[in-house]
Amino acid sequence: RARGVEPDKYLHGLGAREMAVAEPGEDTVALxxxxxRRALDAGAVNRADLGLLIVGTETGVDHSKPVASFxxxxxxLPSAMRVYDTQHACYGGTAGVMAAVEWIASGAADxxxxxxxxxxxxxxxxxxxxxxxxxxxxxxHVQVRRCDAEDAGTAWDAAAEERAAASFADQxxxxxxxxxxxxxxxxxxxxxxxxxxxxxxxPALVGERIGLFSYGSGCTSEFFSAVVGRRAAEQIxxxxxxxxxxxxxxxxxxxxxxxxxxxxx
Amino acid sequence: RARGVEPDKYLHGLGAREMAVAEPGEDTVALxxxxxRRALDAGAVNRADLGLLIVGTETGVDHSKPVASFxxxxxxLPSAMRVYDTQHACYGGTAGVMAAVEWIASGAADxxxxxxxxxxxxxxxxxxxxxxxxxxxxxxHVQVRRCDAEDAGTAWDAAAEERAAASFADQxxxxxxxxxxxxxxxxxxxxxxxxxxxxxxxPALVGERIGLFSYGSGCTSEFFSAVVGRRAAEQIxxxxxxxxxxxxxxxxxxxxxxxxxxxxx
Numbered sequence: 001r002a003r004g005v006e007p008d009k010y011l012h013g014l015g016a017r018e019m020a021v022a023e024p025g026e027d028t029v030a031l032x033x034x035x036x037r038r039a040l041d042a043g044a045v046n047r048a049d050l051g052l053l054i055v056g057t058e059t060g061v062d063h064s065k066p067v068a069s070f071x072x073x074x075x076x077l078p079s080a081m082r083v084y085d086t087q088h089a090c091y092g093g094t095a096g097v098m099a100a101v102e103w104i105a106s107g108a109a110d111x112x113x114x115x116x117x118x119x120x121x122x123x124x125x126x127x128x129x130x131x132x133x134x135x136x137x138x139x140x141h142v143q144v145r146r147c148d149a150e151d152a153g154t155a156w157d158a159a160a161e162e163r164a165a166a167s168f169a170d171q172x173x174x175x176x177x178x179x180x181x182x183x184x185x186x187x188x189x190x191x192x193x194x195x196x197x198x199x200x201x202x203p204a205l206v207g208e209r210i211g212l213f214s215y216g217s218g219c220t221s222e223f224f225s226a227v228v229g230r231r232a233a234e235q236i237x238x239x240x241x242x243x244x245x246x247x248x249x250x251x252x253x254x255x256x257x258x259x260x261x262x263x264x265x
Numbered sequence: 266r267a268r269g270v271e272p273d274k275y276l277h278g279l280g281a282r283e284m285a286v287a288e289p290g291e292d293t294v295a296l297x298x299x300x301x302r303r304a305l306d307a308g309a310v311n312r313a314d315l316g317l318l319i320v321g322t323e324t325g326v327d328h329s330k331p332v333a334s335f336x337x338x339x340x341x342l343p344s345a346m347r348v349y350d351t352q353h354a355c356y357g358g359t360a361g362v363m364a365a366v367e368w369i370a371s372g373a374a375d376x377x378x379x380x381x382x383x384x385x386x387x388x389x390x391x392x393x394x395x396x397x398x399x400x401x402x403x404x405x406h407v408q409v410r411r412c413d414a415e416d417a418g419t420a421w422d423a424a425a426e427e428r429a430a431a432s433f434a435d436q437x438x439x440x441x442x443x444x445x446x447x448x449x450x451x452x453x454x455x456x457x458x459x460x461x462x463x464x465x466x467x468p469a470l471v472g473e474r475i476g477l478f479s480y481g482s483g484c485t486s487e488f489f490s491a492v493v494g495r496r497a498a499e500q501i502x503x504x505x506x507x508x509x510x511x512x513x514x515x516x517x518x519x520x521x522x523x524x525x526x527x528x529x530x
């Protein structure tokens with residue numbers, strides 16, 4: 001119990017079990033560059049093939065210079081690339097993914113590859129209760145089922161609620177494993193969910209179509225589907241998610257507050 | 266002569282003759298909404314056909330909520346739209362244009378239309394000498410000609426410089442008419458140049474391929490070409506550029522400084 005709030009609020013109210021925080025001095029640029037380097041090191045894409053770098057963020061470091069430019073410079077990526085940031089609250093990352101997909105689908109990519117990075121820094125103030133946590137997905141799922149029942153003209157009763165809970169456990173919960181251990185990461189939220197799903201079930205999902213819903217509180221949202229690729233298991237393994245989580249250092253609320261009180265940079 | 270600077274610096278050094286400033290209280294959102302409304306009113310695109318709204322800006326008003334969301338709400342655009350901002354210094358607008366073009370070319374648009382708005386607010390401080398003015402285009406053009414000469418192994422002499430100046434007057438200067446009367450507008454700069462070119466020569470250019478170069482100081486740039494559409498003359502006329510320029514109110518440097526000293530909003 002800290003800051004006068006019962007742990008239950010986080011565990012059941014938000015669905016969070018652990019929360020990752022950046023090291024002091026780590027900013028949106030540092031996190032984005034690290035994520036991009038890990039993706040390149042893991043062989044997700046060949047550095048020389050890159051023609052587009054987009055960073056989706058809602059916590060940029062400069063109005064004029066995009067986070068993507070810093071990443072481009074820090075990683076010494078090829079000079080003949082289109083480089084920019086996309087922004088729309090937590091939907092900003094998906095805006096970048098869509099622009100990259102359409103760059104390729106339009107033929108403009110001409111065989112080159114795109115790298116999209118989602119990066120944000122959050123600081124949880126004492127009075128803040130940030131909503132987009134796991135619990136939000138559960139509420140949304142139940143609401144969708146309720147709409148389905150209305151459309152079908154069937155009753156929304158205890159049995160229907162139970163079926164909604166069961167389908168949530170089956171269809172949605174597997175994608176929330178990582179979210180519950182990391183917390184809200186803003187533009188990357190949907191992709192952390194996807195990583196969690198693949199981390200848990202990639203071998204079984206190859207070739208399957210999955211639904212993805214991205215929401216930006218600005219407000220916009222996009223629902224789309226994707227087919228899990230045949231290299232998904234190998235790629236999610238290369239991301240070393242279990243080791244990265246295990247390598248975190250546990251800190252107390254008092255230590256967290258001390259870190260947050262440090263001047264930026 | 267104001268602020269201890271000779272007028273010549275602006276007239277010849279930067280190539281600027283007049284400079285437009287926003288009214289007190291006008292911010293990036295207000296300018297973007299006005300530009301979008303004018304485009305819709307001029308019939309550039311059918312409101313009901315819109316499926317994508319992108320605002321390119323380097324002077325957003327909020328980290329999380331994009332300018333595009335404010336515009337979307339103010340103009341009561343259709344709810345089923347993808348809405349976000351693109352950012353990369355002055356290249357940010359072109360990033361949005363490219364994403365919109367590729368959204369359409371990829372087939373994802375499915376017959377819907379995109380609206381891309383470039384909007385920025387500049388405040389010229391006493392010590393600021395903002396570079397991306399008309400003169401920059403002249404220097405760049407001469408440099409390109411010099412490179413061409415090097416590639417061709419021909420001499421770069423006085424005659425070559427004269428030819429470069431002549432081709433600048435022929436190929437580039439017509440697009441700088443509006444820029445010289447408005448000043449630097451950041452993400453919209455290239456498109457102000459395009460509007461100036463069409464304003465001056467649209468009927469003669471229909472069906473012609475023109476080159477466009479967009480630069481972001483972040484740093485990225487993109488050179489692309491476009492063919493002037495057959496409705497170009499009619500559309501540039503509907504923009505009422507001459508009237509808009511004539512409707513400006515002339516203010517003194519003292520008045521400008523008084524306005525800039527007003528609190529934002």
